[in-house]
Amino acid sequence: MNDNLKIALCSLNSVWENPKANFIKIEKLMKNIEADILILPEMFATGFSTNIKKIAQSNDGQSVFFMKKLASAMNFVVCGSLPIYENEKYYNRFFWVEPNGMIKTYDKHHLFSYDSEDKFYTAGKIKLTFEYKGWKICPLICYDLRFPVWSRNVENNDLYIYVANWPEAREDAWNTLLKARAIENMAYVAGVNRSGTDGNNFTYKGASFVFNGLGKMLCGNTINPSIKIVTINKSELIKQREFFGFLKDKKTFLNS
DSSP, X not given: OOSEEEEEEEOOOOOTTOHHHHHHHHHHHTTTOOOSEEEOOTTTTTOSOOOHHHHOBOTTSXXXXXXXXXXXXHTSEEEEEEEEEETTEEEEEEEEEOTTSOEEEXXXXXXXXXXXXXXXXXXXXXXXXXXXXXXXXXXXXXXXXGOHHHHOOSSOOSEXXXXXXXXXXXXXXXXXXHHHHHHHHTSEEEEEEOEEEOTTOOEEEOOOEEEOTTOOEEEOOOOTTXXXXXXXXXXXXXXXXXXHOGGGXXXXXXXX
């Protein structure tokens, strides 16, 4: 078990619908980076596009291959979401790629109907929790953040990862909800948002954060091209949980 986990937050200014250009950007940012986990934004390779026939790839397409290659070369986990075509359906799929090539995936459950995401992509049905280096981790995607029952810590998660394309116009909600999810779940929360302006002319400030289990901000507002690295500590989290005991008082609800 690793008591400390070093997380690298990359608020990439994604080039619209151009994976190869984004791979080059990411590789340039990787110089002298040491971490356990590199977190990239939602749809980091293309931006939040609904031009699905152009941008969607398979589970063994060029973007996943890039993630596997980078994870192996840098000896850390690479994670972020991609538009995926599988069994005649399209998914906004989170990929967790370990240095040894092992992959875990989660399909975005809450699709952003305000921007018609639900008309193009299929919602995932299963919440993912897994262990890595002794940490229980739950990955979620952007709009999932607005639904606390889906994020509810019934699995005793230590770390929640939210990857996003959350526009600057609604940034206050992003900041507030990340902190709220950390407090209510007594878990670390890492939220990684893109920066720049996308092909739909929405602007993003980056605004990537890590909060501890009491809602204290450990780092924030990472703007491209910098990468912010923060170390989180499991012993500290356990002490907080044991001292306050908030999670012991939770009731059972259905996830939705």
